[in-house]
Amino acid sequence: xxxxxxxxxxxxxxxxxxxxxxxxxxxxxxxxxxxxxxxxxxxxxxxxxxxxxxxxxxxxxxxxxxxxxxxxxxxxxxxxxxxxxxxxxxxxxxxxxxxxxxxxxxxxxxxxxxxxxxxxxxxxxxxxxxxxxxxxxxxxxxxxxxxxxxxxxxxxxxxxxxxxxxxxxxxxxxxxxxxxxxxxxxxxxxxxxxxxxxxxxxxxxxxxxxxxxxxxxxxxxxxxxxxxxxxxxxxxxxxxxxxxxxxxxxxxxxxxxxxxxxxxxxxxxxxxxxxxxxxxxxxxxxxxxxxxxxxxxxxxxxxxxxxxxxxxxxxxxxxxxxxxxxxxxxxxxxxxxxxxxxxxxxxxxxxxxxxxxxxxxxxxxxxxxxxxxxxxxxxxxxxxxxxxxxxxxxxx
Amino acid sequence: xxxxxxxxxxxxxxxxxxxxxxxxxxxxxxxxxxxxxxxxxxxxxxxxxxxxxxxxxxxxxxxxxxxxxxxxxxxxxxxxxxxxxxxxxxxxxxxxxxxxxxxxxxxxxxxxxx
Numbered sequence: 303x304x305x306x307x308x309x310x311x312x313x314x315x316x317x318x319x320x321x322x323x324x325x326x327x328x329x330x331x332x333x334x335x336x337x338x339x340x341x342x343x344x345x346x347x348x349x350x351x352x353x354x355x356x357x358x359x360x361x362x363x364x365x366x367x368x369x370x371x372x373x374x375x376x377x378x379x380x381x382x383x384x385x386x387x388x389x390x391x392x393x394x395x396x397x398x399x400x401x402x403x404x405x406x407x408x409x410x411x412x413x414x415x416x417x418x419x420x421x422x423x424x425x426x427x428x429x430x431x432x433x434x435x436x437x438x439x440x441x442x443x444x445x446x447x448x449x450x451x452x453x454x455x456x457x458x459x460x461x462x463x464x465x466x467x468x469x470x471x472x473x474x475x476x477x478x479x480x481x482x483x484x485x486x487x488x489x490x491x492x493x494x495x496x497x498x499x500x501x502x503x504x505x506x507x508x509x510x511x512x513x514x515x516x517x518x519x520x521x522x523x524x525x526x527x528x529x530x531x532x533x534x535x536x537x538x539x540x541x542x543x544x545x546x547x548x549x550x551x552x553x554x555x556x557x558x559x560x561x562x563x564x565x566x567x568x569x570x571x572x573x574x575x576x577x578x579x580x581x582x583x584x585x586x587x588x589x590x591x592x593x594x595x596x597x598x599x600x601x602x603x604x605x606x607x608x609x610x611x612x613x614x615x616x617x618x619x620x621x622x623x624x625x626x627x628x629x630x631x632x633x634x635x636x637x638x639x640x641x642x643x644x645x646x647x648x649x650x651x652x653x654x655x656x657x658x659x660x661x662x663x664x665x666x667x668x669x670x671x672x673x674x675x676x677x678x679x680x681x682x683x684x685x686x687x688x689x690x691x692x693x694x695x696x697x698x
Numbered sequence: 699x700x701x702x703x704x705x706x707x708x709x710x711x712x713x714x715x716x717x718x719x720x721x722x723x724x725x726x727x728x729x730x731x732x733x734x735x736x737x738x739x740x741x742x743x744x745x746x747x748x749x750x751x752x753x754x755x756x757x758x759x760x761x762x763x764x765x766x767x768x769x770x771x772x773x774x775x776x777x778x779x780x781x782x783x784x785x786x787x788x789x790x791x792x793x794x795x796x797x798x799x800x801x802x803x804x805x806x807x808x809x810x811x812x
Contacts, residue, residue, distance in 0.1 A: 401712030462711060500714045510715035516724070518703060523713040525706040 304484040304549065311439075311474035314446035314481060315381060315407040315467075316341030320351045321489035322453055324405075325376030328356035328367035332386035333419045334471040335409035339381055361386035365393035365404075372402035373511040375501025377453070380404065383471055384411035387425040391432070397464045398433030399527060400511055401499075403456035404464040406434075407449055410572070410623075411471035412659040420660020421471035423572065423623040426600075427633045433527060435465035435534045436601040438571040440557075443481035445469040447551060448598075453493045454541045460533040462499060470623075472660060473573040484549055492548050535602050555604040557596040558611050560586060564593025566675040567612060567649075569638050570621040571597045574656065574663050578621075581668040592672050597634065605641035612642060615649045617675040621691075623657045631688055650678050656691035667691040722771075726753070730774035732791040734767055735802075737810045741788040747778035766802075 309317070315338045319327065329339035345351045356371075358364045361382050372378040382390065387408060397404050413424040426436060437452060439445040448467035456465040469475060500509045515523050535555065542553030559575075560582050561567065568578050575596040585592040595611055612618055620639075622632020629636055631653035642648040654671060657663045671691070678684055690697045710716060743763050748756040755772035759765040767778075779789045790809060797805050 399713065499711060500716075507716070508718050510718050511712065513713065513715050513721075515713050519709070519713075522704065522706040522709050526709050526711065529707070530711070 304482040304488075306480055307483045308478050308480050309442065309483075310337070310476055310478055311442040311445045311469050312337035312409060312476065313341060314442040315409075315449055315469075316345070317483055318446050318449040318489070319353075319379055319381075319407070320345045321484070321486050322377070322379065322450065322493055323351045323490070324353055324379045326354045326356060326368070326371035326378045327380060328358055328364045328371065328378070329380045329382070330358050330361045330364045330386060332361065332383050334411055334421070334475040335381045335383040335386070335407065337475070338407055338409070361389040362393060365390040365397065368404045369393060369397050369400065369402060372397070372404050373400060373501075374503045375498035377457075377496040378402075378404045379406065379453075381407040381409070383409045384413055384419070384425045387429060388413060391429065394429055394432040394434060394464075396512070398531070399523070401462040401527065401530060402464060403453075403462055405449065405452045405456055406464070406466040407445070408466050408468040409471045409475035410468045418659040419471075421473050421475075421573075421623075422658050422660070423468075424625075424658075426466065426468045427622075427624045430601055430633060433463065433531060434601060435461075435463055435531065435538070435599075437465065437467045437538070437598060438600055439467060439469040439474065439598075440573060440575045440596060441481070442469070442474055442477070442479040443551070445474060446481060446483070447545065447549070447553065450489055450493060451538075451541050451545050451553065454544075455534055455537050457496055458533075458537045458541075459499070461530050461537050463527075463530045463534060465534075468572075470573040482549075482551075488548065492545070532602050535599065535604055538599050553598065555599045555607050556611065557594075557598060559594040559596060561593040561595060561611055563591055564614070565591040565616040565679065566672050567593045567595055567615040567618045568621060568668070568671060569595045569597060569608075569612070569618060569634065571600065571634060572623060574621060574623070574668075577663060577665060578668050581665050581672065584665075585669075585672060590672065590676070600634070603637050603641075605637065608638065609641040609645055612638070612649065613645060613647075617678045618642075618649050618651045619671045619675055620651060620653050621656050621671070622653060623655075625655055625658065626653070626688065650684055652678070652684060652686065653688045654691050655688075655693075661692055663691055725770045726773050727770045730769075730772060730794055732774045732776065732793055733769065733797065734772065734774070734776065734778050734789045735792055735797075735805055735809055736764070736766055737788045737790075737806060739810065740784050740786060742784045744783060746781040746783060747789060750777050750781045752777065
């Protein structure tokens with residue numbers, strides 16, 4: 303049996319890494335994910351794991367070391383945030399292009415400038431098209447559970463694609479929550495032994511990684527890579543079920559919270575979903591048919607499944623913890639809106655930016671979103687397609 | 699390239715390559731603007747050109763001696779000429795447009811007999 307512990311999201315990630323005990327962790331410290339490699343270093347020093355910890359001089363080097371170690375045939379993990387993730391950028395594509403199932407914990411954080419170390423999704427949303435699987439966690443329990451599942455998903459023979467499991471910087475990374483820490487051997491049994499497909503260190507079967515693909519080869523390789531990423535959708539679902547069988551906590555591609563008869567629906571990712579659930583509960587007590595669609599898997603984006611869940615909604619609000627940065631809306635909004643386009647009777651969809659750079663998002667703000675949805679249904683009119691939550695000054 | 703072009707669902711995962719050394723079948727000589735021309739009469743066989751050539755395009759005979767340039771792969775970077783320590787230099791760069799249609803012997807004669 304697992305046991306209840308009161309620890310931070312970063313400690314949850316570090317414990318997951320300790321139990322997975324990968325061959326190599328290469329990492330560089332950056333707030334708010336620093337305590338992850340710091341705790342891993344402590345676990346190694348205390349003899350609780352025997353991972354080779356490679357301390358590098360930058361995140362570019364961290365991901366490069368991960369690529370080398372993974373190509374060599376090792377099980378490899380790392381952790382980062384914000385500008386560190388951004389500095390990994392070109393190597394993230396190399397990891398996914400080389401089909402190396404590296405697993406990364408991301409304590410999601412705002413990108414500079416202006417300089418800000420607090421939580422939002424600027425980092426992971428900026429890297430959403432790097433070819434990595436992206437799982438987003440609501441709380442410390444999910445940060446722990448998702449990191450463990452990410453290993454099995456990434457290493458699946460039909461997937462072989464790197465995966466990140468993100469959780470909100472500070473909201474989750476530095477908040478102490480009560481969550482269930484499973485037994486070491488049960489986690490080890492769940493993730494199993496890693497069998498690399500084409501390890502460089504297998505000198506009996508020499509192989510080249512990272513070679514050039516000219517114009518008459520590159521396209522085929524990229525589509526082969528996409529196929530692996532798309533395969534991850536079904537594997538995320540099946541690993542989520544297996545995880546439920548092993549530990550009692552089921553996972554799917556999304557969580558539909560009070561969605562069965564929901565008319566007013568918020569779609570969101572990350573820690574804001576906890577606040578939203580509280581608001582949904584109190585609205586339901588007052589007879590308002592409110593619901594939450596929490597997206598867990600952002601890449602590959604399960605557009606069909608999500609649009610099915612939203613089919614009965616009367617109005618939908620998508621919350622993005624980033625600036626739309628010149629697009630019609632935030633990345634979750636444009637994905638959801640695009641997914642709904644093929645429905646004959648699609649609900650109106652609006653978008654909010656919230657929580658940028660650690661800005662607080664409270665029940666009063668979530669309530670205002672449901673109020674807007676009710677107004678849209680009552681009047682049949684959308685006053686603002688895009689707005690901001692808890693921003694000083696009216697937007698637009 | 700001589701090998702069969704494969705479909706997207708046939709290529710090896712991660713663009714890995716199981717037949718090492720296949721860059722030999724990819725000829726890069728056409729990229730060249732200038733070519734190095736070798737003068738065996740003044741060459742001291744120091745092998746600096748072989749050491750420094752970034753494309754393994756210095757030909758070596760069975761006795762381990764410099765025996766010419768692999769023009770199928772040489773990209774014409776000129777590093778061999780820079781490194782050549784003999785006096786006069788035993789390698790020199792010529793514009794491809796100036797040597798078009800001429801044999802190696804003819805080129806050598808023109809350049810090194812001056």
